[in-house]
Amino acid sequence: MSTDTRGGAAEPLVAVQDLVKRFPITRGIILQRQIGAVHAVEDLTLHIARGETLGLVGESGCGKSTTARLMARLVEPTAGSIRFDGEDITHLSGRAMQHVRRKVQIVFQDPYASLNPRQSVGQIIGAPLRIHGIEGDRRRQVQDLMEQTGLNPEHYNRYPHEFSGGQRQRIGIARALALRPSLIVCDEPVSALDVSIQAQIVSLLTDLQKEHDLTYLFISHDLGVVRHVSDRVAVMYLGRLVELADRDALYERPRHPYTAALISAVPQGTGANRRRIVLQGDVPSPANPPSGCPFHPRCPKARIISGDPAVVPENCATEMPSLTAVAPGHTAACWYPLVPGDDLIAAAEGMAPEVVEQAEEAATA
Amino acid sequence: MSEVLLEVRDLVVHFPTPDGVVKAVDGVSFTIERGRTLGVVGESGSGKSITFLTVMGLINRKSARVSGEVLFEGRNLLEATTEELRHIRGDRIGMIFQDPMTSMHPMYRVGDQISEAILAHRNVGKREAGARAVEALRQVGIPAPEQRARQYPHEYSGGMRQRAMIAMALVLDPDLLIADEPTTALDVTVQAQILEVIDELKQRLNIGVALISHSLATVADVSQDVMVMYAGRPVERGTRGEVFDAPLHPYTLGLLSSVPRVDVRVERLVPIEGSPPSLINVPPGCAFHPRCPYRFDPCDRDVPDLRDRGGGHDDACHLSAEAKAANRRERLDMQEPVT
Numbered sequence: 001m002s003t004d005t006r007g008g009a010a011e012p013l014v015a016v017q018d019l020v021k022r023f024p025i026t027r028g029i030i031l032q033r034q035i036g037a038v039h040a041v042e043d044l045t046l047h048i049a050r051g052e053t054l055g056l057v058g059e060s061g062c063g064k065s066t067t068a069r070l071m072a073r074l075v076e077p078t079a080g081s082i083r084f085d086g087e088d089i090t091h092l093s094g095r096a097m098q099h100v101r102r103k104v105q106i107v108f109q110d111p112y113a114s115l116n117p118r119q120s121v122g123q124i125i126g127a128p129l130r131i132h133g134i135e136g137d138r139r140r141q142v143q144d145l146m147e148q149t150g151l152n153p154e155h156y157n158r159y160p161h162e163f164s165g166g167q168r169q170r171i172g173i174a175r176a177l178a179l180r181p182s183l184i185v186c187d188e189p190v191s192a193l194d195v196s197i198q199a200q201i202v203s204l205l206t207d208l209q210k211e212h213d214l215t216y217l218f219i220s221h222d223l224g225v226v227r228h229v230s231d232r233v234a235v236m237y238l239g240r241l242v243e244l245a246d247r248d249a250l251y252e253r254p255r256h257p258y259t260a261a262l263i264s265a266v267p268q269g270t271g272a273n274r275r276r277i278v279l280q281g282d283v284p285s286p287a288n289p290p291s292g293c294p295f296h297p298r299c300p301k302a303r304i305i306s307g308d309p310a311v312v313p314e315n316c317a318t319e320m321p322s323l324t325a326v327a328p329g330h331t332a333a334c335w336y337p338l339v340p341g342d343d344l345i346a347a348a349e350g351m352a353p354e355v356v357e358q359a360e361e362a363a364t365a
Numbered sequence: 366m367s368e369v370l371l372e373v374r375d376l377v378v379h380f381p382t383p384d385g386v387v388k389a390v391d392g393v394s395f396t397i398e399r400g401r402t403l404g405v406v407g408e409s410g411s412g413k414s415i416t417f418l419t420v421m422g423l424i425n426r427k428s429a430r431v432s433g434e435v436l437f438e439g440r441n442l443l444e445a446t447t448e449e450l451r452h453i454r455g456d457r458i459g460m461i462f463q464d465p466m467t468s469m470h471p472m473y474r475v476g477d478q479i480s481e482a483i484l485a486h487r488n489v490g491k492r493e494a495g496a497r498a499v500e501a502l503r504q505v506g507i508p509a510p511e512q513r514a515r516q517y518p519h520e521y522s523g524g525m526r527q528r529a530m531i532a533m534a535l536v537l538d539p540d541l542l543i544a545d546e547p548t549t550a551l552d553v554t555v556q557a558q559i560l561e562v563i564d565e566l567k568q569r570l571n572i573g574v575a576l577i578s579h580s581l582a583t584v585a586d587v588s589q590d591v592m593v594m595y596a597g598r599p600v601e602r603g604t605r606g607e608v609f610d611a612p613l614h615p616y617t618l619g620l621l622s623s624v625p626r627v628d629v630r631v632e633r634l635v636p637i638e639g640s641p642p643s644l645i646n647v648p649p650g651c652a653f654h655p656r657c658p659y660r661f662d663p664c665d666r667d668v669p670d671l672r673d674r675g676g677g678h679d680d681a682c683h684l685s686a687e688a689k690a691a692n693r694r695e696r697l698d699m700q701e702p703v704t
């Protein structure tokens with residue numbers, strides 16, 4: 001783990017507190033009435049230490065990208081605060097915000113959509129330098145960035161369509177590096193790439209981190225990649241942080257039932273037959289999240305506690321468990337964190353799809 | 366006794382285009398047995414879908430040059446009439462695709478769509494077909510199937526739509542199920558459900574399954590046999606244990622040592638360099654040679670044959686058995702878990 005110790009008690013590079021983002025759901029074309037809200041991020045509190053990689057995992061729609069965009073201040077939070085490098089940037093604007101923007105960069109999932117097809121690679125990578133009025137020989141700076149990211153500097157005048165998917169992602173990374181940021185938010189940086197290309201990009205990102213002392217928020221639904229790159233890992237479910245721990249603790253001793261099920265669901269490719277925790281039901285809609293613990297309709301641990309697949313404990317169904325320390329540096333938001341001997345496989349097998357559906361209906365009524 | 370359901374021999378599918386001939390499938394052979402799952406892996410554009418679309422007779426034969434044999438119960442489907450194919454599809458061979466939204470009609474109730482398939486192939490009344498549709502939905506684990514049958518596809522979640530697709534593919538009791546990336550569009554926890562449903566049905570109904578995926582790990586978890594494809598050809602073929610525990614081909618070895626795992630953390634990933642080739646200008650010799658760290662004299666000249674290296678474990682690579690074993694030891698040493 002690479003936590004900064006230079007300045008005494010190290011201040012984290014990023015700290016978000018009780019962050020909330022809700023997107024209004026409206027109806028009507030001329031007179032738009034708000035009829036509800038998507039709870040994209042709810043009460044998110046976490047920090048990222050200097051030089052570390054914080055992995056962020058969770059299933060589609062759980063709020064990972066929204067978290068990324070909040071941290072980069074690309075969307076306004078509904079509530080809560082964001083501190084960057086010791087400064088409250090929640091409501092910063094204008095010149096002060098410009099300064100922060102240089103320090104926080106995003107690498108996006110889709111290398112095709114995030115590059116302007118009408119600009120040459122040189123223009124794309126050089127754009128941040130131009131916008132922020134950075135002095136110097138721009139061509140040399142850009143070619144240097146191309147070299148660092150494994151692109152041929154002679155391809156300076158080529159256009160995005162002349163590059164493969166992996167190379168386009170390298171272009172996106174070179175652009176993100178141009179302003180010498182301290183935080184790079186990588187939002188699914190390898191998900192759109194061919195399997196054989198993903199490792200190239202992952203290795204590039206880890207090499208660059210060492211060279212430039214970068215801090216990463218690394219978002220992926222691929223739990224294998226996240227285990228490989230992260231120092232600590234955060235797990236989200238329906239907009240909420242449900243568990244956060246050091247990498248190995250999280251993968252080897254998950255305490256939240258959802259984390260355990262998520263890890264167990266990942267195909268492992270070990271070539272051996274393996275039993276896994278198969279959750280019933282789908283991830284519920286963030287527009288109408290279940291009452292109490294958002295995971296309770298699908299949760300096998302809650303059934304271990306109640307002893308009945310059709311029943312969940314009262315607190316799981318009605319009260320949101322807060323994020324609590326379960327071990328040093330390890331927090332989980334669960335009324336009944338996992339303990340050795342909990343047989344989630346058997347408990348999940350005992351749950352019929354109907355039971356989960358009924359629990360969901362009861363919880364979102 | 367093993368029973369071969371499907372045997373594909375030397376299948377070739379070439380698409381002539383203004384830019385040149387796209388060699389989408391270029392000599393693919395395999396068999397699928399009853400009660401077993403063949404996992405087919407390969408990266409985007411390696412010819413997985415085209416292979417199985419051709420098996421199903423769903424390739425426009427005017428735009429493609431097709432040769433080889435597709436033997437289903439001894440009959441070569443490449444010579445079958447449209448009418449015969451229509452009967453075999455659905456009735457004997459079921460197919461599910463990556464995106465269930467595109468293969469279900471948005472305007473009709475799910476139950477009616479399944480009944481429709483039954484009525485087209487079976488001599489039963491509407492009422493009976495409806496009852497069978499509900500039963501099929503129940504079989505794939507859809508809660509309250511009587512009510513769900515009356516809903517439209519958009520009222521289903523992604524996982525439920527994929528279950529309904531499986532129900533539709535299996536309602537006529539086919540002998541073979543072809544599943545083309547059935548879980549790629551789904552969440553991880555829902556993927557696990559779908560793989561479980563397919564595996565459970567395979568055992569209970571004793572059918573053969575082809576599971577196509579770009580993920581080696583997905584295939585490893587539920588297949589008995591595995592075929593790895595690269596640039597329109599199989600490069601390795603064997604049982605799951607053979608391919609995963611004793612990979613022969615440098616591409617397979619490359620995939621195994623470049624994909625990070627959830628169960629252990631390895632010190633270093635060893636990426637495969639370069640990118641997949643164009644299928645119009647496939648590299649001469651072994652198509653993988655420009656990216657292969659072990660290439661030597663004949664590789665850029667001679668196309669390696671897919672050959673049995675003992676016990677039905679085949680690969681297509683010029684290296685000697687000793688060299689492959691040494692590469693494997695060296696690579697897998699680097700993959701020792703970090704402690």
Ligand SMILES: Nc1ncnc2c1ncn2[C@@H]1O[C@H](COP(=O)(O)OP(=O)(O)OP(=O)(O)O)[C@@H](O)[C@H]1O
Nearest residue numbers: 023038040059060061062063064065066067221286
């Ligand atoms: N601009 C927006 N307007 C309305 N709803 C939005 C907006 N952006 C995101 N959402 C909703 O907020 C929720 C969280 O979305 P987000 O993109 O953060 O999820 P994610 O975890 O990144 O998912 P994925 O893995 O699919 O990328 C989703 O339900 C999404 O539909």
Ligand SMILES: Nc1ncnc2c1ncn2[C@@H]1O[C@H](COP(=O)(O)OP(=O)(O)OP(=O)(O)O)[C@@H](O)[C@H]1O
Nearest residue numbers: 380387389408409410411412413414415416579644
């Ligand atoms: N009608 C066509 N004309 C020309 N080329 C085609 C045609 N149909 C498919 N191809 C090409 O054939 C190749 C093999 O395609 P196929 O869909 O089988 O790949 P795949 O292995 O299934 O990939 P993916 O993982 O992306 O689904 C691709 O390069 C594709 O562009």
Ligand code: SF4
Nearest residue numbers: 293296299316334335
């Ligand atoms: S709080 Fe209850 S329902 Fe939620 S994860 Fe823990 S045991 Fe399961």
Ligand SMILES: [Mg+2]
Nearest residue numbers: 064065066187
């Ligand atoms: Mg996202």
Ligand SMILES: [Mg+2]
Nearest residue numbers: 413414415545
């Ligand atoms: Mg395909």
